[in-house]
Amino acid sequence: MKSKAMLGIMLTLVMASIVITNIATVLASPLEGDITGPGDVPDGTVDILDLRKCAKAFGSAAVDDPNTPWNETQYWDPAADLAPAPGGDGQIDIFDLWKIAKHYGETG
Numbered sequence: 001m002k003s004k005a006m007l008g009i010m011l012t013l014v015m016a017s018i019v020i021t022n023i024a025t026v027l028a029s030p031l032e033g034d035i036t037g038p039g040d041v042p043d044g045t046v047d048i049l050d051l052r053k054c055a056k057a058f059g060s061a062a063v064d065d066p067n068t069p070w071n072e073t074q075y076w077d078p079a080a081d082l083a084p085a086p087g088g089d090g091q092i093d094i095f096d097l098w099k100i101a102k103h104y105g106e107t108g
């Protein structure tokens with residue numbers, strides 16, 4: 001019983017740190033959808049590099065689901081977790097790709 005409570009606390013702390021990391025990422029890049037560029041640094045343009053970074057992380061999650069035989073965290077990239085704003089939800093899915101597609105071609 002005590003270990004379940006500790007596990008719950010640890011998961012809460014992990015999720016809180018993920019949200020904080022994602023908020024920092026959002027604040028660092030004022031242009032929504034601009035998650036990378038040459039040198040893996042947001043470059044003020046939403047383009048194929050941003051789409052590729054998100055696609056590489058597609059299907060990943062911040063926390064591994066013990067009920068699946070694969071490791072969801074293997075390709076996890078907090079920079080690609082854009083939706084829902086702000087801070088994402090710990091999963092890279094179609095909503096994150098959609099955010100980049102929505103702003104594709106924008107510069108700022």
Ligand SMILES: [Ca+2]
Pocket residue numbers: 033034035036037042043044045046047049050
């Ligand atoms: Ca970019």
